[in-house]
Amino acid sequence: MLDLVLADGELVVPETGVARGSVGIKDGRIAVVAAPGETLTARETIDCSGRWVFPGLIDPHTHVGFGDKERDFGTEARSAALGGVTALFTFHRSADLRESSGPWIAEGERRSCIDFGLHFGLTSALHIDTLQETAKRFGVSSFKVYLMYKGAAGAAKGFTEIDDGLLFRTMLEARRVPGGVVGVHCENVEVIPVFRGPLKAAGRNDLAAWDEQSPDFLEAENVSRVIYFAAKAECPVNIVHLSSREGLEIVRRHRAVHRNPVHVETCAHYLTMTRDDPAGILAKVNPPLRRQTDCDALWEGVADGSIETVGSDHVPRKVATKGTDLWSASAGFPGLATLLPLMIEDGHYGRGLPLTRIAAVTSLNVARLYGLPSKGSIAAGKDADLVVVDPHTKRAVDHATLASFSDYTPMQGRMLRGWPVHTLVRGRPVVADGRLTEAALTAPAGRYLRRAV
Ligand SMILES: [Zn+2]
Structure with a gap:
């Protein structure tokens, strides 16, 4: 059983192109990338139809x-x-x-x-x-x-x-x-x-x-x-x-x-x-x-x-x-x-x-x-680092919503599309429905990226 499925999104795969599909995640990694019509069963499914999924x-x-x-x-x-x-x-x-x-x-x-x-x-x-x-x-x-x-x-x-x-x-x-x-x-x-x-x-x-x-x-x-x-x-x-x-x-x-x-x-x-x-x-x-x-x-x-x-x-x-x-x-x-x-x-x-x-x-x-072979794309075996993006909603940049130590941004007020809806770090949701998750706030689990030297 998969842990999580991002279902029916437009997958942006840098090496091959944009194609409709689903991403199955298990133990923090991408377990399977499935074509439309294939059903994946998981403990949790996020409907990504009409959305872009980026690495x-x-x-x-x-x-x-x-x-x-x-x-x-x-x-x-x-x-x-x-x-x-x-x-x-x-x-x-x-x-x-x-x-x-x-x-x-x-x-x-x-x-x-x-x-x-x-x-x-x-x-x-x-x-x-x-x-x-x-x-x-x-x-x-x-x-x-x-x-x-x-x-x-x-x-x-x-x-x-x-x-x-x-x-x-x-x-x-x-x-x-x-x-x-x-x-x-x-x-x-x-x-x-x-x-x-x-x-x-x-x-x-x-x-x-x-x-x-x-x-x-x-x-x-x-x-x-x-x-x-x-x-x-x-x-x-x-x-x-x-x-x-x-x-x-x-x-x-x-x-x-x-x-x-x-x-x-x-x-x-x-x-x-x-x-x-x-x-x-x-x-x-x-x-x-x-x-x-x-x-x-x-x-x-x-x-x-x-x-x-x-x-x-x-x-x-x-x-x-x-x-x-x-x-x-x-x-x-x-x-x-x-x-x-x-x-x-x-x-x-x-x-x-x-x-x-x-x-x-x-x-x-x-x-x-920079020598990170487990990251950078959407493919089986890679870390499940994924972003689900809303292609259409235009929103003004506002520093107050961006959670930085900074209290300004020179982009303040710019109207932009392409805001993330969900962000996953090794399969773990850190942003869900545009908001930081409880896990991101109280139990941060980022890892240090040690390169093979
Ligand atoms: Zn410099």
Whole structure:
């Protein structure tokens, strides 16, 4: 007897297409995918007719802990679940990863109602010296280097060892880790002050000025160097949160000549928001929001496969950290709960992007890139991480309903379709009829995603 059946939904299977069918779940895994007409008997059946069933989203890019430290694992996982996200990767940074990683993972296991994995943020020589050890011990195969924290900009944040040497050493070490990949934040931070000074002096306080102080070519220049270094180091590299057409052009040019794997991630906000967004300072983020032509180019990249993954770069801060001054406002904003509806409203309905492509960039490709063979699709044997989506009901984004530690969202008021109705994590309902379940609230059972390293 099956535990649960999702009956007669439109199943969005990224590898094969959208087809009517039912999903039978047993012991947290998908036991059977049945064609229409086949009857499955289970203890419980959820009628999914007229609804889409997606593989649970795996957000490749979040910052758990930037809001209320370890409590974020509770709040942000619940917000994620409401958005159909059943697993996330979060960046973990500390002075010594050997000491901090164990307790941090334990907090996640205690509080998170969805599964979670870590990327290590590497900011010092010690991190590189101990990379093989920490990778094996904690099952982490993905690393991030922050080129925007080089030099004076890094010193202001307490980082004094970030330079091209650290980047190159990271690549040399990461390529020895099975499945190893280096993600890089690309912005040429040494040139930014050239633009920032005059903009500040001119009294600019609008969101577009944030783009003008770090224009697209400062991202593209870093992208170029990173890919070139990666080819020489023979290390797979991932351009995370790519924001500009110019950057994507550079990626395409390099891919034509270098065989070394170059992966590209973008975020929902680079696809759906511009520097002229009415959210203003609330939408300050690094890299900055660009122009409509950049959004258009990135959507094309998602459609043609040159962009493989889409995340949220979720940062759960309070609105008070933004203030009214562009230059001192905190960067980043929440996005876990709106990732799927934004992709569906603007991507599918707005641009005809196939649902399977959305499932690929938000789930399958993330699972493949980061070594999660049991996740990313709808097939017998996979974890029963599933989202049942209402295709039709338009609802305004309202931060008050999204359960995050954050008390705002720059998407406030946007009318979106594609909201999750049910979210299952390994067969366990964490959202039912659009509401967090008792289990999600009182007995979170998210697991740490240890990669085979
Ligand atoms: Zn970044």
